[in-house]
Structure formats: structure tokens, C-alpha cells
Amino acid sequence: MTFIYDTHPQKMTTPFDPFRYNGALQFEKHFGNLMYLQFIAHNPLSTFVEKQQAETEMVIARRKMKYWKTVAGSQGLDSEVASAIAHVKKQWQAKD
Numbered sequence: 001m002t003f004i005y006d007t008h009p010q011k012m013t014t015p016f017d018p019f020r021y022n023g024a025l026q027f028e029k030h031f032g033n034l035m036y037l038q039f040i041a042h043n044p045l046s047t048f049v050e051k052q053q054a055e056t057e058m059v060i061a062r063r064k065m066k067y068w069k070t071v072a073g074s075q076g077l078d079s080e081v082a083s084a085i086a087h088v089k090k091q092w093q094a095k096d
Helices: 023-042 048-074 077-094
Strands: none
Touching: 023 048, 023 077, 048 077
């Protein structure tokens, strides 16, 4: 079972250039994923297996967030990352 991230390493077939992407938008996507995975991990209605899988994928989400935050910083998008954090948190507060 996988919620968002495949937990098995995949080989890249083409070169990857992170600077072709907006680092802040990629960070926002993975931060949103992290919020969803935290919801699953802390939801009393989630099964043990679902909680375990969410915890495993949260490690991946945090790693990707760290990577994209670094890319965004080198692109001069630090303020956009801060805005993205506020935006995603606001979305999740609305769902409470």
C-alpha cells in the first residue's frame, strides 16, 4: 500500500535539472503531502498498517521538503516558501 510516495528507490532514466522547477511550488506540494500523511498517522480511525505506511512516507516527504527548500533558497524564493507554509497550514485548519 502506498499513499503518496513509493518507498522503493527508482532509477532515473533522464538527467534531472531541479532549476527547471519552481522550488517554492515543489516545497508546497510536499508540505501538503506531509500534512495529509500526518492526518492519517494521527487519525484514530486509521488502521495500524495505514499509520505505519504514513510514518514511512512522512520521512520521504520531509526529505523532499528539505531538498526543495534548499533549491527555492538558491532561486531566491525564501519568501514564497514562507507563504506556501502559511497557505497549506490555513487549508488544513479549515478542515478541522
